[in-house]
């Protein structure tokens with residue numbers, strides 16, 4: 001029997017009009033350290049600014065949710081991140097949360113990471129297999145942050161379509177509902193990677209590693225949405241931006257309202273000048 005609970009939660013994660021998901025992630029500190037993550041050092045303020053822009057969801061760990069989400073109950077879905085790697089071992093996500101905790105905290109999804117083609121792929125997949133079984137049983141969507149960043153992948157091949165396709169396909173085979181991975185760099189190769197999973201499986205992209213300029217970033221998102229990517233789960237580029245709320249609103253229009261890059265830049269300029277965020 002289909003699980004109604006999962007359907008209800010998925011409907012809160014995915015915008016019904018655009019059929020895309022827009023999640024912002026603030027889960028970076030454990031894996032990347034806090035010194036260089038200036039945009040989320042003051043985590044409450046970062047979350048306040050992001051949520052004012054009305055994304056669909058926010059990816060965070062249980063402790064941050066417990067401390068920072070009381071004043072935002074019901075404003076956006078929580079995607080509960082239950083694993084992260086340590087800075088000293090970036091190819092091995094360590095699971096520190098549970099599906100039950102996510103359910104108790106009102107999350108609409110569980111989020112877990114895995115690094116493929118490295119020394120720890122097997123162990124991580126073994127753990128995710130158990131998590132996905134539990135998520136299926138309890139009606140909880142499972143989103144994977146799956147990247148081809150293992151020891152066997154040279155740096156320049158981390159966005160090769162076949163490596164991205166491998167991550168996407170592995171996530172699907174492991175029983176996830178959504179995978180977040182890296183954009184390949186162009187719409188044709190990304191579409192090729194996405195074609196390796198059934199169309200009911202959602203592929204979303206990260207942002208931080210791929211772009212250096214605002215133009216690159218907006219163009220990447222527009223191209224990705226147009227070639228079949230099902231949304232974003234992005235962090236660093238957004239909360240490092242000088243006007244976080246304005247950029248979140250602009251992404252919402254780019255993703256859900258199909259704004260062109262030109263329209264998005266005009267809206268951004270308007271918001272940065274007027275600060276009339278609540279009108280949008």
Ligand SMILES: O=C[C@H](O)COP(=O)(O)O
Nearest residue numbers: 025206207208234235236
């Ligand atoms: O959850 C965090 C992601 O791995 C990175 O997202 P980001 O690249 O947009 O910062």
